[in-house]
Amino acid sequence: MSSALHDRLAAALRDARGPDGGFGPRAGQAAEAEPTAVAALALDDPAGRGWLADHQHRDGRFTVVPGPVESTSATALAALALDPGPARDRALAVLPRLRARRAAADRLVPHDTATRGWGWTPTTFGWVEPTAWAVLALRRLRPAAPEIADGLRVLADRECVGGGWNYGNRVVYGEALAPFVQTTAAAVLALQGAQPDLLARGRRILLERAIDEQGGLSLALTLAALRLTGGEPPAELEDALAARFAATAFLGDVAATAWAALATGPGLERLRVGGEP
Amino acid sequence: MSTPTGPGDHEESATPGMDRRTFLLRTAEVGLGVAAAGLVGARLLQHPARPWDRSAFPPVGRSRVAVLRATSYDRDLEAVVADGLRQVGADVRGKTVLLKPNLVEFDPLTAINTDPRLVAAAVVAFRRLGAASVSVGEGPGHRRDTEYVVSRSGLLDALRAVEAPFVDLNTAPLVRRPLQSRFTDLRELWLPDVVVRSDVVVSMPKMKTHHWGGVTLSLKNCFGCVPGRVYGWPKNVLHWAGLEQSIVDVAAAVRPDIAIVDGIVGMDGNGPISGERKNAGLLVFGTDPVATDATAAQAMGVDPERVGYLTEAGRFLGQVHLDELTQAGEDPGRVAVPFRLLPEFAHLRAGTTASAPPARSGKGSGA
Numbered sequence: 001m002s003s004a005l006h007d008r009l010a011a012a013l014r015d016a017r018g019p020d021g022g023f024g025p026r027a028g029q030a031a032e033a034e035p036t037a038v039a040a041l042a043l044d045d046p047a048g049r050g051w052l053a054d055h056q057h058r059d060g061r062f063t064v065v066p067g068p069v070e071s072t073s074a075t076a077l078a079a080l081a082l083d084p085g086p087a088r089d090r091a092l093a094v095l096p097r098l099r100a101r102r103a104a105a106d107r108l109v110p111h112d113t114a115t116r117g118w119g120w121t122p123t124t125f126g127w128v129e130p131t132a133w134a135v136l137a138l139r140r141l142r143p144a145a146p147e148i149a150d151g152l153r154v155l156a157d158r159e160c161v162g163g164g165w166n167y168g169n170r171v172v173y174g175e176a177l178a179p180f181v182q183t184t185a186a187a188v189l190a191l192q193g194a195q196p197d198l199l200a201r202g203r204r205i206l207l208e209r210a211i212d213e214q215g216g217l218s219l220a221l222t223l224a225a226l227r228l229t230g231g232e233p234p235a236e237l238e239d240a241l242a243a244r245f246a247a248t249a250f251l252g253d254v255a256a257t258a259w260a261a262l263a264t265g266p267g268l269e270r271l272r273v274g275g276e277p
Numbered sequence: 278m279s280t281p282t283g284p285g286d287h288e289e290s291a292t293p294g295m296d297r298r299t300f301l302l303r304t305a306e307v308g309l310g311v312a313a314a315g316l317v318g319a320r321l322l323q324h325p326a327r328p329w330d331r332s333a334f335p336p337v338g339r340s341r342v343a344v345l346r347a348t349s350y351d352r353d354l355e356a357v358v359a360d361g362l363r364q365v366g367a368d369v370r371g372k373t374v375l376l377k378p379n380l381v382e383f384d385p386l387t388a389i390n391t392d393p394r395l396v397a398a399a400v401v402a403f404r405r406l407g408a409a410s411v412s413v414g415e416g417p418g419h420r421r422d423t424e425y426v427v428s429r430s431g432l433l434d435a436l437r438a439v440e441a442p443f444v445d446l447n448t449a450p451l452v453r454r455p456l457q458s459r460f461t462d463l464r465e466l467w468l469p470d471v472v473v474r475s476d477v478v479v480s481m482p483k484m485k486t487h488h489w490g491g492v493t494l495s496l497k498n499c500f501g502c503v504p505g506r507v508y509g510w511p512k513n514v515l516h517w518a519g520l521e522q523s524i525v526d527v528a529a530a531v532r533p534d535i536a537i538v539d540g541i542v543g544m545d546g547n548g549p550i551s552g553e554r555k556n557a558g559l560l561v562f563g564t565d566p567v568a569t570d571a572t573a574a575q576a577m578g579v580d581p582e583r584v585g586y587l588t589e590a591g592r593f594l595g596q597v598h599l600d601e602l603t604q605a606g607e608d609p610g611r612v613a614v615p616f617r618l619l620p621e622f623a624h625l626r627a628g629t630t631a632s633a634p635p636a637r638s639g640k641g642s643g644a
Contacts, residue, residue, distance in 0.1 A: 025448035025506065034506070064507050065451060065467050069514055071507050120509025124517045127509065129421070167419060167511050173488050173619070175551040178384075182422045215425025244424070248433070251424045251445055 002264060005242050009261035012245075013039055016254045021047035022055070026252045031055075033062035033074035035254040037081040041270050042262035052078050053087040060090030061098060072098045073120045076133035079141060080270060084277065088141070095134055096147045100126040108173050117154030126154050127168035128183045132190035139190070139273045155187050156198055163201025164209075179205045181213045185221035192228055192273040203229060211240055216250035220260035227263065228272055238264065329458035329529065329593045340568035340596040341365050343605040344576060344612065347541050348558040354398035358537065359405055361562035364605040367535050370407035372476035375414055375444075376400065377533070379482045379498045381549060382419040383429045388554045390426075391481050391539045393435035395560075399481065399537060400441045414471055416446030416501050418511045419550070423447060444471050447505040458529040460522035460589065466530050472502045480533035480566055484543035484559070484573055484616075486552055489520050491584050491622045492577060493549050494570035495536035496528040496594075503527060521586035528566065529594055536569035537562055540576060545616035557614045559607070567595025568602050575599060578615030580627040 016023055016039075022031025023039040031051055040048030056062060062074045075098060079091035100119035103111040103126075117126025118134040135151035160166055164179025165187045171177065188202040203226065210222040211234075219241040226233035241260055250256035262268055269275055343364035347357050362369075376399055378391035396413060403411045413436055417426045423445045427433045436443050449469035456465055472478060480495035487493035500512055500523075508514040515523035538561040546552040559576055563569030567590045571581035581587050581597055591597025615626070624631040 026445075029448075029450050032506070065453070067453065067467065068462075068464055069508060071509065073509070119513070120505075121514055124509065124513045127513070129510070168513075173547050173551070175547055177551075180420065182420070182425075213422070213425050214428040215420075215422035217422040218425055248424055248428070251427070251443070253424065253445065253448055255448075256422070256424070 002238055002242070005238065005245075006261060006264040009245065009257055009264060010043060012249070013043060013254070013257050013261050016257065017047070020051060022051035023048065023254050023258070025254055027254060032064055033078050034064075035258060037062075037074060037077040038255055038258035038262060040081040041077075042258045042265060042267045044267055044270075049082055052082055056087055056090065059097075060087075060092075060094035062091070069121055069123070071120050072122060073118065073130040073133065076118070076130070076137040079137045080133075092137065092142050092145075095138060096145070098122050098134075099147065099150070100124060109169055110171055111169075112153065112157040115150055115154045115157055117151055128155065128158055128165045129167070129186045131155060132183075132186035135190040136192075136271065136273070139192070139194075140271070140275065141277050151190070152194060155190065156195065159198060159201070163198075164205030165202070179209070181206060181210050181218040182215070182221055185210075185218070185225040188225035188229055189221070189271060194273075199229060207234070210237055214244065215256075216241060216244045216248070216260055217253065217256035219244060220256060220263045224259065224263035224268055224271065227268060327593070328460055331593075333457040334529075334593045337567075337591065337593065337596050339601050339603060340563065340565035341603045341605065342561065342563040342565070342568050342572045344572060344607040344609045345560050345562070346558055346607060346612070347560045350392050350394040350541055354395060355401045355405070357560060358395070358398050358402035361537065361560055361606070362402060362406060362535070365535075365562045365564050367406070367562075367564055369403055369477050371409050373474075374403050374408040374411045374477045374479060375471055375475035376403075376411065376479045376481055377446075377472075377498060377501060378413065378415055378432070379493075379501060380415045380417050380426050380430055380432060381501070382417070383426050384550075385429075387552070388483065388542045388544050389485075389550055390430050390432075391483050392541065393430060393432040395537075395539050395541070396432060396481060397435040397439045397441070399479070400436070400439045403479075408477070412442045412444055412471070412475075414444035414446045414449070414469065414502075416449075416469070416504055418500060418505070421447070421505060421510045444469070446472065446502055449504070451504060451507070454530050456526050456530055458526050458593070460525045461518040463518050463523070463526060466527065467504060467507050468502055468530060469504060472531060477534045478531060479535040479537060480531075481537045481539065483549075484538050484540035484555075484557060484561075484577060486545050486548040486577075486616050486618060486622070488547050488549075488619055488621075489516070490524065490586060491618075491625045492570070492574050492579055492616075494538055494573050495533055495566040496570055496586065496590060497524050499528045499531040499533065500524070502531050521589070524586040525590050525594070528590060532594075533566045535562075535564055536566040538569060538573040540573060543577070543616065545577075545618070547619060553617070555614070555616055557616075559612060559614075561609075565595040567591055567597050571597045571599060572602065572604065572609050575627070576609040576613050578613050578627055579618070579625045583625045583633075
């Protein structure tokens with residue numbers, strides 16, 4: 001692990017902090033829960049955690065914007081970022097209530113209709129990335145939560161033919177969908193120490209595909225997932241991450257920068273299932 | 278403190294739809310009821326009323342479109358684009374222009390995305406026509422890692438070559454827009470401020486079939502303006518609200534001023550992701566996105582008035598009737614290259630008598 005790369009990423013991340021202590025999707029924008037949560041994890045940052053606590057809904061959820069469509073998917077990441085205490089407890093308590101709808105039976109998009117998982121909003125059915133974050137938060141901080149089993153079942157049901165995960169579907173219109181690196185890495189993070197066959201196939205997909213991704217977010221999540229599930233990943237992945245950051249600064253995506261800082265630094269332990277909560 | 282997360286620098290617009298772009302207003306009036314009259318395409322929406330704010334949409338009139346041959350992405354594309362824009366009377370002098378290509382996903386073996394060479398050529402063409410500035414924005418629907426899509430697709434390099442900025446619409450600052458049409462129950466959308474504030478929004482879709490909507494063109498391309506961090510990846514909230522209804526409401530909120538359809542190489546079959554490359558050798562231009570899509574559909578061998586969302590959009594957003602279009606360049610009926618349709622969409626084929634199957638939502642997908 002390169003501390004020099006982590007230091008560069010962490011410095012860029014600190015530069016993106018808003019005046020209220022939170023982090024926006026891009027530097028200079030108003031803070032939002034997701035980039036703030038990942039940045040707080042990466043930097044072990046009291047100001048970021050303070051912003052989260054100040055912007056939590058009374059019932060514990062976090063949203064992006066007000067209105068009839070509420071994206072609540074940052075709630076799980078915020079729970080992981082918050083210190084032990086009432087704010088974190090509220091976030092964890094609301095997670096089960098934010099679960100998605102069951103998918104209707106559809107021969108064109110076959111799913112296990114008994115499962116729910118989590119969506120970006122509670123008004124659709126579950127998708128891989130929000131389900132992965134909720135499962136990760138509950139497994140790390142509320143390991144006895146009964147909803148974990150449903151989340152793991154969603155991840156198993158949505159696994160692509162041959163391993164890994166697309167955004168949420170395995171087959172559409174008879175076509176097997178290819179796995180994406182970013183969503184596969186999220187699922188692998190959620191599966192730490194569980195379902196070894198699924199995990200192994202997901203890790204293999206990451207090792208085969210990540211180097212060609214040319215995206216900082218995908219590479220960062222891959223590094224995080226591989227490090228927490230099987231030791232030090234190939235050096236070329238971190239080299240590729242450094243090269244992308246030098247070339248594009250991840251297009252200014254603060255969440256991607258935060259994930260990269262998290263994946264290359266000591267904050268990653270805050271995502272370890274079975275670690276100190 | 279327990280304060281709901283507010284919109285921060287996201288603005289709430291007090292005058293929806295009235296703060297930009299008046300040069301597109303159509304003047305000739307036709308009967309609003311004509312477009313939906315008894316056609317197969319109306320089956321999915323079936324709104325007997327007029328679920329839109331009539332004061333926000335001028336009457337639909339005659340529209341001008343242009344179909345130009347272009348068999349290669351490497352041959353004089355800037356001149357072809359400039360010619361097409363001139364033929365449809367696009368006036369962008371002194372205006373800020375946002376190009377919105379379709380980059381939903383990347384697969385080197387097929388043709389999912391608007392070709393980056395066409396996007397770069399359009400940047401140059403709009404500058405030649407006097408645009409004050411030209412930027413390019415997209416919020417990929419399938420990939421959260423926008424950097425991956427714009428890098429692997431070649432768009433980032435293409436834009437660097439013409440020194441044009443790229444805006445990730447999934448992370449851009451947002452503006453709250455009450456909807457002026459109500460085909461869905463969404464009531465409002467949060468849209469990137471660059472979409473709302475640009476004088477001219479140019480929808481640049483790929484000419485593709487779509488396994489939930491039949492065809493995907495400049496109206497459906499507006500889904501890429503809807504931010505993933507609010508509506509998720511793959512923006513599936515829009516499918517749950519009703520795919521075709523969402524296409525109409527989102528397009529009516531974005532209101533593209535110009536459309537340029539990339540039909541040099543399109544996609545047929547199981548589009549918009551898993552279909553096959555289809556060489557059509559055409560670019561379709563218009564200042565009315567409904568008319569442009571209707572013409573592109575005709576060039577794909579599809580009867581536009583059988584496409585449900587096009588028919589409904591034709592009631593208030595633009596002209597869907599081919600006989601109400603002034604078509605410059607190639608005759609789309611003569612140069613039509615039939616795109617392969619999934620069996621569920623066989624009824625869209627021009628000249629057939631097949632009836633439509635029951636409506637499907639596509640809730641399970643995002644593409």
